[in-house]
Amino acid sequence: MTTITLVQGDITRQSADAVVNAANSSLLGGGGVDGAIHRRGGPAILAECRKLRAGHYGKGLPTGRAVATTAGDLDARWVIHTVGPRYAREEDRSELLASCYRESLRVADELGARTVAFPAVSAGIYGWPMDDAARIAVETVRATETDVEEIRFVLFDERAYDAFAGQLG
Numbered sequence: 001m002t003t004i005t006l007v008q009g010d011i012t013r014q015s016a017d018a019v020v021n022a023a024n025s026s027l028l029g030g031g032g033v034d035g036a037i038h039r040r041g042g043p044a045i046l047a048e049c050r051k052l053r054a055g056h057y058g059k060g061l062p063t064g065r066a067v068a069t070t071a072g073d074l075d076a077r078w079v080i081h082t083v084g085p086r087y088a089r090e091e092d093r094s095e096l097l098a099s100c101y102r103e104s105l106r107v108a109d110e111l112g113a114r115t116v117a118f119p120a121v122s123a124g125i126y127g128w129p130m131d132d133a134a135r136i137a138v139e140t141v142r143a144t145e146t147d148v149e150e151i152r153f154v155l156f157d158e159r160a161y162d163a164f165a166g167q168l169g
């Protein structure tokens with residue numbers, strides 16, 4: 001049984017087995033959630049990201065995929081980095097956004113994580129309309145087989161929280 005919960009707040013303040021990062025392909029940090037996770041999590045996360053880039057992910061992490069590192073100083077065991085698609089009016093990239101949630105849960109299952117905190121992937125700097133991002137997130141996690149017991153969406157502001165609450169019904 002998987003429970004979906006909603007919290008309004010800062011994902012770097014959450015206690016969970018795994019915290020999902022809305023990263024970019026470089027895995028080397030950025031703004032938004034990514035910047036906040038690296039700031040609060042400390043240098044151990046970036047050190048593992050650099051190792052991933054030096055090894056299997058030399059060309060970067062493709063959009064829609066996910067990979068785990070330590071969570072450093074966060075109150076979590078792992079950070080699962082996923083790369084959302086940039087929103088594009090002229091092209092439907094929904095499947096790539098759905099893939100972020102599926103792949104993150106697959107990695108969470110591999111790790112044995114039971115609680116996973118997600119931000120609204122792609123709904124910030126990558127420009128995805130919040131209602132649509134929330135719909136894809138909720139529909140996808142509902143349709144995904146996983147051993148994760150709690151999927152927690154951590155929404156930064158009231159607008160994002162309301163969009164996700166609207167989808168959960």
Ligand code: AR6
Nearest residue numbers: 010011022024030031032033034036122123124125126156
């Ligand atoms: N906790 C929870 N949610 C947050 C936090 C936080 N601390 N900070 C921002 N949000 P974004 P993206 C919300 O931009 O759109 C980075 O530069 C934010 O309000 O973090 O996938 C990466 O390196 C929004 O609703 O991620 C990439 O280059 C949501 O989290 C790029 O941004 C996602 O916003 C990824 O852009």
